[in-house]
Amino acid sequence: MSSIKEKFNQISPSEFFYSNRDLAGFSNPTRSLYTAVREFVENALDACDQKGILPDVHLTIKAVDTEKPDPKPYILTVKDNGPGIDAEHIPLAFGTVLYGSKFGLKQARGMFGLGATMAILYGQITTNKPVTVKSSVDGVTQHMFELLLDIQKNKPVIVQHTTKEVSKKGLTVSICLEGDYSKAGNKIRDYVYETSLITPYASITFDDPKGQKFSHPRFVKEIPPPPTIIRPHPHGIDVERIRRMIVESQFEIPTIDDAMIEKVRKDLGLSAKNLSFTAIMDKAKKKWKTLPRQVRVVIALMSFLKMDFEKLMKIRIEDIDMSNKTLSYWDFGDSQSKSVDMDPESPYYKQLTNTVQGEPLTTFLTKRFQRIGPTTAVKFAEFAKFKPEKRMGTLTNQELVQLSDSLQKFDDFMAPDSSCLAPLGEEPLEKGIKKFFNPDFTAVVQRPPSAYSGFPFIIEMGIAYGGDIKSGGPHVYRYANRIPLLYDEGSDVVLKVVNDTDWGRYKVKGDPPFIIVSHICSTRIPYKTAGKENVADRQEIERELRLALQFLSRKLAAYMSKRGQADMAKKRANLYAKYIPLIAQFCTELAGKKKEPNYQKILDDNAVESKQPIEEEKEIENN
Amino acid sequence: MKTTKEQKKINARSKKADEKQKNILEMLKSHGAKIYDDLDNGQFPKFSIPSRSVSNIVYDKKLRQYILGNNAAVRSSRNSAQLRSFTQLMWLAFFANRLTHEKKSSTLRDVYYSSQAFAIEFEDQSESDNIIVDLEAVTSKPREDFHIFPEERSSIFGDLNIEYTIPGYEGKTMNLSNHPDGYSIGPSLTTAELVDTSAEIVIAIEKGGLFTRFVEEQIDKKFKSIIINTGGQAPRSTRTLLKRLHDEMNLPVIVLTDGDVYGEHIAMVIKSGSANAAHLRELTVPDAKWVGVWATDIEKYKLPTIPMTESDIKRCYDLQKDPRYQDGIWKKELDVFLRLKRKAELEAFSKYGLTNITEKYLPQKLELAKSL
Numbered sequence: 001m002s003s004i005k006e007k008f009n010q011i012s013p014s015e016f017f018y019s020n021r022d023l024a025g026f027s028n029p030t031r032s033l034y035t036a037v038r039e040f041v042e043n044a045l046d047a048c049d050q051k052g053i054l055p056d057v058h059l060t061i062k063a064v065d066t067e068k069p070d071p072k073p074y075i076l077t078v079k080d081n082g083p084g085i086d087a088e089h090i091p092l093a094f095g096t097v098l099y100g101s102k103f104g105l106k107q108a109r110g111m112f113g114l115g116a117t118m119a120i121l122y123g124q125i126t127t128n129k130p131v132t133v134k135s136s137v138d139g140v141t142q143h144m145f146e147l148l149l150d151i152q153k154n155k156p157v158i159v160q161h162t163t164k165e166v167s168k169k170g171l172t173v174s175i176c177l178e179g180d181y182s183k184a185g186n187k188i189r190d191y192v193y194e195t196s197l198i199t200p201y202a203s204i205t206f207d208d209p210k211g212q213k214f215s216h217p218r219f220v221k222e223i224p225p226p227p228t229i230i231r232p233h234p235h236g237i238d239v240e241r242i243r244r245m246i247v248e249s250q251f252e253i254p255t256i257d258d259a260m261i262e263k264v265r266k267d268l269g270l271s272a273k274n275l276s277f278t279a280i281m282d283k284a285k286k287k288w289k290t291l292p293r294q295v296r297v298v299i300a301l302m303s304f305l306k307m308d309f310e311k312l313m314k315i316r317i318e319d320i321d322m323s324n325k326t327l328s329y330w331d332f333g334d335s336q337s338k339s340v341d342m343d344p345e346s347p348y349y350k351q352l353t354n355t356v357q358g359e360p361l362t363t364f365l366t367k368r369f370q371r372i373g374p375t376t377a378v379k380f381a382e383f384a385k386f387k388p389e390k391r392m393g394t395l396t397n398q399e400l401v402q403l404s405d406s407l408q409k410f411d412d413f414m415a416p417d418s419s420c421l422a423p424l425g426e427e428p429l430e431k432g433i434k435k436f437f438n439p440d441f442t443a444v445v446q447r448p449p450s451a452y453s454g455f456p457f458i459i460e461m462g463i464a465y466g467g468d469i470k471s472g473g474p475h476v477y478r479y480a481n482r483i484p485l486l487y488d489e490g491s492d493v494v495l496k497v498v499n500d501t502d503w504g505r506y507k508v509k510g511d512p513p514f515i516i517v518s519h520i521c522s523t524r525i526p527y528k529t530a531g532k533e534n535v536a537d538r539q540e541i542e543r544e545l546r547l548a549l550q551f552l553s554r555k556l557a558a559y560m561s562k563r564g565q566a567d568m569a570k571k572r573a574n575l576y577a578k579y580i581p582l583i584a585q586f587c588t589e590l591a592g593k594k595k596e597p598n599y600q601k602i603l604d605d606n607a608v609e610s611k612q613p614i615e616e617e618k619e620i621e622n623n
Numbered sequence: 624m625k626t627t628k629e630q631k632k633i634n635a636r637s638k639k640a641d642e643k644q645k646n647i648l649e650m651l652k653s654h655g656a657k658i659y660d661d662l663d664n665g666q667f668p669k670f671s672i673p674s675r676s677v678s679n680i681v682y683d684k685k686l687r688q689y690i691l692g693n694n695a696a697v698r699s700s701r702n703s704a705q706l707r708s709f710t711q712l713m714w715l716a717f718f719a720n721r722l723t724h725e726k727k728s729s730t731l732r733d734v735y736y737s738s739q740a741f742a743i744e745f746e747d748q749s750e751s752d753n754i755i756v757d758l759e760a761v762t763s764k765p766r767e768d769f770h771i772f773p774e775e776r777s778s779i780f781g782d783l784n785i786e787y788t789i790p791g792y793e794g795k796t797m798n799l800s801n802h803p804d805g806y807s808i809g810p811s812l813t814t815a816e817l818v819d820t821s822a823e824i825v826i827a828i829e830k831g832g833l834f835t836r837f838v839e840e841q842i843d844k845k846f847k848s849i850i851i852n853t854g855g856q857a858p859r860s861t862r863t864l865l866k867r868l869h870d871e872m873n874l875p876v877i878v879l880t881d882g883d884v885y886g887e888h889i890a891m892v893i894k895s896g897s898a899n900a901a902h903l904r905e906l907t908v909p910d911a912k913w914v915g916v917w918a919t920d921i922e923k924y925k926l927p928t929i930p931m932t933e934s935d936i937k938r939c940y941d942l943q944k945d946p947r948y949q950d951g952i953w954k955k956e957l958d959v960f961l962r963l964k965r966k967a968e969l970e971a972f973s974k975y976g977l978t979n980i981t982e983k984y985l986p987q988k989l990e991l992a993k994s995l
Contacts (some may be wrong), residue, residue, distance in 0.1 A: 590651055602662070
């Protein structure tokens, strides 16, 4: 038997990420610099998208000491024209891990704004320099913070806080971190380039450490419609999520202090003078419909306690035991605990039950989930073997698991709502492809919404051929929620679908100059790894990708066959121009004529695309 | 001094050669005129070429040779895949026309190089050779008629008077027994008129060595014969000459080859042509007789032998499928070769003395030939 006592310590989220930073893409100076760029640029774009602002994002990377060899410290600055962050939230938002604003269910580039804090944390541990945040929410005053993270306590340390006057709204974040630009440079430039393709309404500039400027001005003036925040779909939920939703749906018994009593008095429209218990109850009955929930709960409690305001001020509620129908309280005057029985027939009893035990199952389903009506809710209750009026607060652990399982298995829920998605749209996508590649042929498609495991998704895809595209295609540009995916291409579902395609069937041969742009939009992209670079091959997603690619490939095939015909006609015309005069020359002498035949007509007829079908050499029967 | 009668004969012969040339030129002209008119009318010219694919080569029992069937392919100048070969063929007709006009001869290799002066590129000689066969097929005339001759030379020796028709030699005569190395069968001999001969038979022999021995041993005189060295597989000009000797001078033709399957087939090609030349007639001597060396001779004359190679044996099996090897001595000897799996050369008779072949073997065979 071991006598060593294990020592259990709680670690803060900051500490956890500090020791597992490679999980979030901060494994080495090359990857870290790239990931940091991504996190800040994506936060800036998300912030602008949410407020419907056409984004202007400026990215700057500067070496602290240009002479030093890589890897070395760099200063990374991202400036946007977004809404900014209120000064009071800045220390927590940038100096705490797991503090964020993106917890609603809708499509966004980042999930929780977690990555930016990770980048700050990485910068701090490699260079020991604070993060600088400048923010203006009103376009008048700008707050500047210099912050350090207290890793053990997961708390911000404000090094400096100043304000100054400015003329523009927006946020600027600047960190110092160890990086390797000589290795990461290519990926970062690709990232900026590809981001501007999928974000045509954004203007993005990049000043790199070597003094080069990359500018990608916006070429679409309208922001695609923003996504709406929606309630979850029952298929995309688990036990833990249900537990949290139940907690949210239950109400706390309000603390009955002087301020609360004053509020009740005011809402009942009572003057300062003392009223009897019965008078209060009469007044409450009359005004019941207009009363806020908290006030109703206080009134309900008073009805069982049979106290007026005077007495109410001298007690504290201890417990509301619905199963024993008793209400216990501490009496400050007598300095002892007392209890009263509650009459279940009283209309106030129901008010308290709702507050303490939560909503009935059917109400919970219709109010907390998307696209469930009362009929479906009752049908589901039957399917899951629950009483429709079962109170959510009374579910045992076992019942919770049973409920969660049934939610997954019940097939009669409607498909997930896709209004939470924000695809780019066919027109801007096509515009982007045309501007970037100047191709001879372009086709784009947006598939109708679909869903996997309760998460809605939409596939957008574009295909282009010829023009400025370099040969050796298909070159695949992968996007997920408007983020370009640059690493781990090999294991991605999009690549799988592209590689499965027999391009010969679509008349694409040899070393073709063509590209495929694939954009997956979803409330949750099923990434294979935490690094968020490759999408797992979920059957439903693979199917939609396949359909999109097939649709576009057929269009490409039609184009290629037209192009092939035009090429052939041109080739043929050249051959005619070369050989027909020779034939004329030879037959003139053979026929013993002086003047050559007028063959120009043939050449003229065939100078343009030949309309007559090509006569193939074929065996013909003679008699 | 030539007699008037002889002069008349010469004139008649010369007229005959002119006639032939005129026909060729007329034919080429009519082909050219058709193409000329097509072009002038804004039409893509095209013509039909008998198909030379294996499936279209059939054996004609009546003609006793391979001929082309009825399948033909259209070669059109509209079809970009055929335009190049169409132009090449037109050039060749144009070139042959010039050769015939100017009575100049050329070789297959000449044709290949001549094309380069006209921006007609042939990838290699086999491509130009192929176009020459196309012209033969379209016109049903052998290339020799267009003054295109093969490189290989075989030779002839014996009492035969000929009269040249080529430019510069018209009317000149020659007796082919004046030079003991024999006369090479080239363009001038092929186009010469055959005047007269004292010979009663033509002996075609496969090998140059034996040809020389036959001349030395005066086989021409002893057996009143014209001796021809085929130099292996007989060239087409030699086969033409054999045919003319048979048809015009009424001479029987016998063939003497090595005692192996290739020798047997050399005799067969002289007799009934090859599949390669199925588009042409008048290259065969259907009455020609193969007299040896037979497989049965190997045992009968106890000839020294060498074993057959893999390819010899394969060739035997191939020929067994040929319709011409289905009966008679052709089938019988082939079967014996396959049984023996050994072969003997003409020189094998030297084991019994250098003149054994001329003194013993040949007389027996000539005798036998009469009964074949």
